[in-house]
Amino acid sequence: MKISILYEDNHLLLVEKPINIPVQADRTGDSDFLSMLKQDLKIRYQKPGNVYLGLVHRLDRPVGGVMVFAKTSKAASRMSDLIRRQAMDRKYLAVVRGVPQKNQAVLEHHLIKNNRENKVYTVTANHKKAKKALLDYRTIAKTEELSLLSVQLHTGRPHQIRVQLSANGTPIYGDQKYGQNINRPGQQIALWAHSLRFEHPVNKEMVEVNCPPPKEQYPWGIWKKLHNKTHF
Structure with missing residues (x-):
């Protein structure tokens, strides 16, 4: 598989994750993205033995788009701290069913995960296992049946965007888990990690990478004129 590298230096590797590939090894035994990247580094740099590559954050298996990995343990630790401090700007594009009641809004929910079902549910704030989830969205374009949203994450809960948009009455197109009724x-789920922006963990310069969704794939192709835009 050809790997699309968006940015690379001695400390970081930013790449486009393909859809329907797990980020790391799971119980399915399918080929995973982290192992593919390690093998690619091993070949490109002719490295003997095991290759270090730190997993900084995750994307759900069916979701594609930009991801950052750490090539050193120092970078991995500092990138993890960035995420803990919510200092990484993460933006997604999502095509949802219907039209949101508000063109833009902040969504706040409290979530719990059922690990046996691998599914996340909204609960009340006083639930003992509840974790607050926060995002904001903006409607970029719409048809009678679908809307294209720009989504910015402020927390990193499992399945967060999928659950919150579904709870808002606009499940993501193709999402079988949180939009099975429609x-x-x-x-194919129409959720895409569009951009990452953060301070480099070593040289302290700003790193910004944008990754457009696959315009040949429905429903992204509905809005072809927007595909050359880097900011939403």
């Missing part, structure tokens, strides 16, 4: 089996 989406059909086989439809």
